[in-house]
Amino acid sequence: MKKIRLLLVVLCALVFAACSSKKQDSPSSVVKEYLECIKGGNFDKAVKCFHFDTEVNEEELKAFAAKLETGYSREGKLLNYEIVSEEIEKDEDGNAIRGKVEVKLFYADDKVNEETIKTIKNNGAWKIDFSVK
Numbered sequence: 108m109k110k111i112r113l114l115l116v117v118l119c120a121l122v123f124a125a126c127s128s129k130k131q132d133s134p135s136s137v138v139k140e141y142l143e144c145i146k147g148g149n150f151d152k153a154v155k156c157f158h159f160d161t162e163v164n165e166e167e168l169k170a171f172a173a174k175l176e177t178g179y180s181r182e183g184k185l186l187n188y189e190i191v192s193e194e195i196e197k198d199e200d201g202n203a204i205r206g207k208v209e210v211k212l213f214y215a216d217d218k219v220n221e222e223t224i225k226t227i228k229n230n231g232a233w234k235i236d237f238s239v240k
Contacts, residue, residue, distance in 0.1 A: 134206030134226040158234035184215040
């Protein structure tokens, strides 16, 4: 019984570590994470997908999450999304620095929106670029 309990604890720790240390390796991957958060109503986690060009404290992040929730509430419940295309801009050395992801957003009222989400590579991970919104 103790071995089973220990095994469960170890498995839970591994799953938690894998989820919390997920590095976004493409523009599409951060957009997918963001949209999954929106679909699930986890706006506090969704704002962690953004790159801000200034320091943002925890209170400002919570306020931004609330505005994000209000904006998506006006559109209706996001049911699904489709990544249509991804473009990656490289610097003169060939390193990826910016991206654009075209998405289709499908809402509960049968409305479909097409959007372009701009991304930036920051400290080795892709983020949604809030400075260009």
